[in-house]
Amino acid sequence: MPPSNNPATNLDRRFILTLLAAAAANALPTPLRAAVDPEWTTPLPPFRIAGNLHYVGSRDLASYLITTPRGHILINSNLTTSPAQIRLSVEKLGFLMPQIKILLISHAHYDHCAGSSELLKLTAGTHAPAAYMVMDADVPVVESGGKADFQYGRRPEFLFPATKVNRTLHDGEQVTLADTTLTAHKTAGHTQGCTTWTMTAQEAGKPLNVVIVGGPYVPPRYNLIDDPLYPDMAADFAQGFRTLSSLPCDIFLGAHGQYFDLLAKFGRKQAGDASAFVDPDGYRSFVAGRQKDFEAELARQKLARRSRNSPNTIANVPHVDMFGFFSRICFSQKGKTCAICDK
Numbered sequence: 001m002p003p004s005n006n007p008a009t010n011l012d013r014r015f016i017l018t019l020l021a022a023a024a025a026n027a028l029p030t031p032l033r034a035a036v037d038p039e040w041t042t043p044l045p046p047f048r049i050a051g052n053l054h055y056v057g058s059r060d061l062a063s064y065l066i067t068t069p070r071g072h073i074l075i076n077s078n079l080t081t082s083p084a085q086i087r088l089s090v091e092k093l094g095f096l097m098p099q100i101k102i103l104l105i106s107h108a109h110y111d112h113c114a115g116s117s118e119l120l121k122l123t124a125g126t127h128a129p130a131a132y133m134v135m136d137a138d139v140p141v142v143e144s145g146g147k148a149d150f151q152y153g154r155r156p157e158f159l160f161p162a163t164k165v166n167r168t169l170h171d172g173e174q175v176t177l178a179d180t181t182l183t184a185h186k187t188a189g190h191t192q193g194c195t196t197w198t199m200t201a202q203e204a205g206k207p208l209n210v211v212i213v214g215g216p217y218v219p220p221r222y223n224l225i226d227d228p229l230y231p232d233m234a235a236d237f238a239q240g241f242r243t244l245s246s247l248p249c250d251i252f253l254g255a256h257g258q259y260f261d262l263l264a265k266f267g268r269k270q271a272g273d274a275s276a277f278v279d280p281d282g283y284r285s286f287v288a289g290r291q292k293d294f295e296a297e298l299a300r301q302k303l304a305r306r307s308r309n310s311p312n313t314i315a316n317v318p319h320v321d322m323f324g325f326f327s328r329i330c331f332s333q334k335g336k337t338c339a340i341c342d343k
């Protein structure tokens, strides 16, 4: 397939390629390791986004430092190898890891929380490590090192160091440190405790609504209709989109830089555009686009199930789907083309 200029399509392809590479790694002898996109580990110079909110992640795996006079909050520890990069970024901005008092995450997948155990050690200094706070339904996944994940729990390449959670969060709860309050919005589906964080950043005397999107994509092979380990998946996705649509947004951020076009906005910021990350229209169109993707995938899976159960189905012929990657089952009907692959 030729490269696409559509960031969403590129992101989908990148995620699929990562999963395929991980599947290939599965055939290799131990130790098993999920494939890592180079953009996940290539550093980006740290910078202040607005007010007391800073970017300390890589070119695609986002990590945020929110500073206060009584210590700092960090969102996302990322891969097991990421804490060293995050530490360098925090220190380049003039802060210290032991000043971090609270660690939060976007969701309990290895690319956003595998580094938590190591990162908490870096925050310890001579005092207690930061408090680790996680949304309720993601807590068993984090504390089992990924084994409790409904989709990837039996895939060794997706597991990570198990880490104890100090505070279990619930939808709408707040996390406060000194003069800063973050709100945890449960936007589940991608994981069962996927969390979108909001806060207000004061920039030039003006309050700006910040939204850090947790993860609105339906990964390949998710069963939206009748996954016995996650029967409410589709309802959770739908509720998540209602929540995302209701949030006021000036500054649009997320768990991956690609969600919000990080690299282009970073370039504009470096060139002197102080409001490069103010993008309410980009936020609205991103949420609407991902909701459309979810609804199309749900409709596709419902149709596939109807076709599977139809007495007219003549063959289960393996074929390649619209992405060109995965073999699925063809549901060709007598005298009609397959509704899934048009063959």
Ligand SMILES: [Zn+2]
Binding pocket: 107, 109, 190, 215
């Ligand atoms: Zn994820």
Ligand SMILES: [Zn+2]
Binding pocket: 109, 111, 112, 255, 256
């Ligand atoms: Zn991710």
